[in-house]
Amino acid sequence: MPVAPDHSRMRKVLSAAFTPRRIAAMEGKIQQVTDLLLDRLVECAAAGGAVDFMENFAVRVPLAVMCDLMGVPREDWSRFRPLAEDLNATLEMLIDDAQLAAADAAAAELDEYMSALVELRRADPRDDLISVLLAEADGEDAQLDSRELLANLELLLVAGFETTTNLLGNALALLFDHPEVREGLLAGTYTYAQFIEEVLRFDPPVQHMIRSAGEPGMKLAGVPIPVGAELVMLMGSANRDPLRFPDPDTFNPARPDNQPLSFGGGAHYCIAAGLARLEGVTALSRLLARYPRIALSGTPIRADRHGLRGFRELPVVLDR
DSSP states (O other), rough: OOTTTTTHHHHHHTTTOOOHHHHHHHHHHHHHHHHHHHHHHHHEEEEEEESEHHIIITTHHHHHHHHHHHHHOOGGGGGOOOHHHHHGGGGGSOOOOOHHHHHHHHHHHHHHHHHHHHHHHSSSSOOOHHHHHHHHHSSTTSSSHHHHHHHHHHHHHHHHHHHHHHHHHHHHHHHHHHHHHHHHHTTSOOHHHHHHHHHHHOSSBBBBEEEEEEEETTTEEEEEEOOTTEEEEEHHHHHHHTTSSSSSSSSSOOTTTTOOOOOOOOGGTTTHHHHHHHHHHHHHHHHHHOOTTTTTTTTOOOSOSSSOEEEEOOESSSOO
């Protein structure tokens, strides 16, 4: 992981693509993507009754938004989900040799693909994130070298949709567990922004992060931390700290001063947090507006992951 000053330099470049104004301007695109996928849910339900919310909606909303933002051709969108799944296995604390080999193969494939796409955009710039970052990499005062450009594009593509996929799945599952919250959303008792923030606290899509101690003299609870030591930060646990969140095991969208650590903090705060929140609010509000009685159908299956927490399958029926 880059450290200052390299981290600060790269983050400054990427931040220009995720300003509040740019993110707000994407709301129309997210609404369009959401509505098209809601139409698709109807078609899937007509064919067989129950549909898998994860496969047919939760995966596809953030994948379409991130690919469109970056300028990935539509015909290539579907190839990134299995690549992301293989790569994200490396974020887990327990991983076997077969998973490592799959991650290496996915990294090589993604590197080859993005290298080719960067060259296409270098020859034919467009109004997309790749072209914006290329201008920074190729300009007189170049802020990114070629390897940094590729690494950050690949990180955004992979990390930019699986986490939001889990946010959407976890959010809907919590509505099934808490019908009173669903009624509160429909009645306007809670805003969707409040609801998404409480989902992020109560069942965050990312449960932990690993950070390295970069400075001498660090201590944790009086224990010296040597430079280079890796620490596992348990955000899921911190979000249930009773010293910070009263009655932490209660799901309460009206919770005051609700600022979970689910997007990290400080210099490493998630650069696309605003986009993820907007996707969550837009997708869930439009889902319930169209299908207010969407219900669970069958047994949900959690993904076999610890760091990235979400569902592999979430079967639903659109109307009870």
